[in-house]
Amino acid sequence: MTNVKSEREEYLNKVNEIDFGNEAPKEIDSTDFFTVVKERRSVRHYDPSYQMTDNEIKELLEIAIQAPSSSNLQPWRFLVIKDQDTKQKLLPIANNQQQVVDASVVIAVLGDIKAYKNADRIYDELVEKGMMTQEVKDFYVGSIVKNYGNFPEEVATKVAMIDGGLVSMQLMLAAKAKGLDTVPMGGFDQAKFVEAFNVPENFKPVMLISVGKGVKAGFEKVRLTLDEVVTWEKY
Amino acid sequence: MTNVKSEREEYLNKVNEIDFGNEAPKEIDSTDFFTVVKERRSVRHYDPSYQMTDNEIKELLEIAIQAPSSSNLQPWRFLVIKDQDTKQKLLPIANNQQQVVDASVVIAVLGDIKAYKNADRIYDELVEKGMMTQEVKDFYVGSIVKNYGNFPEEVATKVAMIDGGLVSMQLMLAAKAKGLDTVPMGGFDQAKFVEAFNVPENFKPVMLISVGKGVKAGFEKVRLTLDEVVTWEKY
Numbered sequence: 001m002t003n004v005k006s007e008r009e010e011y012l013n014k015v016n017e018i019d020f021g022n023e024a025p026k027e028i029d030s031t032d033f034f035t036v037v038k039e040r041r042s043v044r045h046y047d048p049s050y051q052m053t054d055n056e057i058k059e060l061l062e063i064a065i066q067a068p069s070s071s072n073l074q075p076w077r078f079l080v081i082k083d084q085d086t087k088q089k090l091l092p093i094a095n096n097q098q099q100v101v102d103a104s105v106v107i108a109v110l111g112d113i114k115a116y117k118n119a120d121r122i123y124d125e126l127v128e129k130g131m132m133t134q135e136v137k138d139f140y141v142g143s144i145v146k147n148y149g150n151f152p153e154e155v156a157t158k159v160a161m162i163d164g165g166l167v168s169m170q171l172m173l174a175a176k177a178k179g180l181d182t183v184p185m186g187g188f189d190q191a192k193f194v195e196a197f198n199v200p201e202n203f204k205p206v207m208l209i210s211v212g213k214g215v216k217a218g219f220e221k222v223r224l225t226l227d228e229v230v231t232w233e234k235y
Numbered sequence: 236m237t238n239v240k241s242e243r244e245e246y247l248n249k250v251n252e253i254d255f256g257n258e259a260p261k262e263i264d265s266t267d268f269f270t271v272v273k274e275r276r277s278v279r280h281y282d283p284s285y286q287m288t289d290n291e292i293k294e295l296l297e298i299a300i301q302a303p304s305s306s307n308l309q310p311w312r313f314l315v316i317k318d319q320d321t322k323q324k325l326l327p328i329a330n331n332q333q334q335v336v337d338a339s340v341v342i343a344v345l346g347d348i349k350a351y352k353n354a355d356r357i358y359d360e361l362v363e364k365g366m367m368t369q370e371v372k373d374f375y376v377g378s379i380v381k382n383y384g385n386f387p388e389e390v391a392t393k394v395a396m397i398d399g400g401l402v403s404m405q406l407m408l409a410a411k412a413k414g415l416d417t418v419p420m421g422g423f424d425q426a427k428f429v430e431a432f433n434v435p436e437n438f439k440p441v442m443l444i445s446v447g448k449g450v451k452a453g454f455e456k457v458r459l460t461l462d463e464v465v466t467w468e469k470y
Binding site (some may be wrong): 007008011014017018031032033034036037038040042058061062063065066067068070072074076077078079080081082083086118121122125126129131132136139140143147154157158159161162163164165166167168169170172173174177184186197198199200203206207219220221222223224226228229230231232233234235 | 242243246249252253266267268269271272273275277293296297298300301302303305307309311312313314315316317318321353356357360361364366367371374375378382389392393394396397398399400401402403404405407408409412419421432433434435438441442454455456457458459461463464465466467468469470
């Protein structure tokens, strides 16, 4: 036991020295896509008494997994942390960020670097639904197993991170569309997380996402201008 | 010059042996978030005569970059490929996937692994807007430069891929909300792409996204069930 905060913890919790005022996150009055995008913020202060049902959590995840993925292999895996005791266990691993315990749920997004092993099961469903012939399916699955199966771990991890990003964005937008708030967290001890939650070796952490009812609005969005991030035709 | 298709090219173009019929992608009758998510598909057949204005492209990107990112460093960089000659140049690099030339535009999403160098500029704006003090800003920027600046390339790349996934998802959804279609493409020769387009060394490819007016609907969504991808509390 120590009271000395790690540098990482100090960094992640410095945000609490900022006066966010008491204004709640803006309630959206419609589920219009452009409104949802505009009003989604990273919210770090949650109503600890607000609970989500398992069905509400499943609804969010069901929407999230409609995201596309490389060869439709859907490498995303989710660990849903909802019990208060489990959140308490996660708290120090996530550098004592209060939203871990105050939000209704923390969803750990992971990427399975062996997701190609599901190719047969996924492409079978395409055959069953009459979307491709057995022959085309056999070609796809053969290619996928050969190629993805031979990816160096670094390449497989990159794919899992990209697809993990896709599904995470859709999850956060879905939460906002349902009147909830989120914050994505990359600042946690991945090794300790994997150990504490017995995460399978081939599941690589993408991020943690707190989901719940925000009580203080997040920062106004500050973004680089398009001119700073967009180039036309050629560098 | 050779007529022998590479294995990768054969894999990526096998999809053209499938009869997609002539049904166009479903036109959405509202910009409701849940409708947009439901109707977004990976569309591979585009109307080559459909053009997007530069302003329409900028509008999509402006929406996309409202995504969150690690420490708000916004590592995403975009190369917009709109000229037909440039698309032709990209075509073989992207394994001759026809959507590269038929879609209105291809947006290459890249991740800057040195994005921390913009920390000062980004956090200055937070001070200017009264969202944090100079002292808090100095702490953040100091920490970011020290930490992100010391990331091994592999770690910096992972962060760039995750954030690149977030922004790509928001971009594809924004396109659908605007009545357009997209397809994310990971199957291209990254080394050749970097060379042909003179991509800065610190910009790592995330994906290519074709954007335009689809003429044939994409596959119906086939997804693993929630039970296959979700675990509760602990593995």
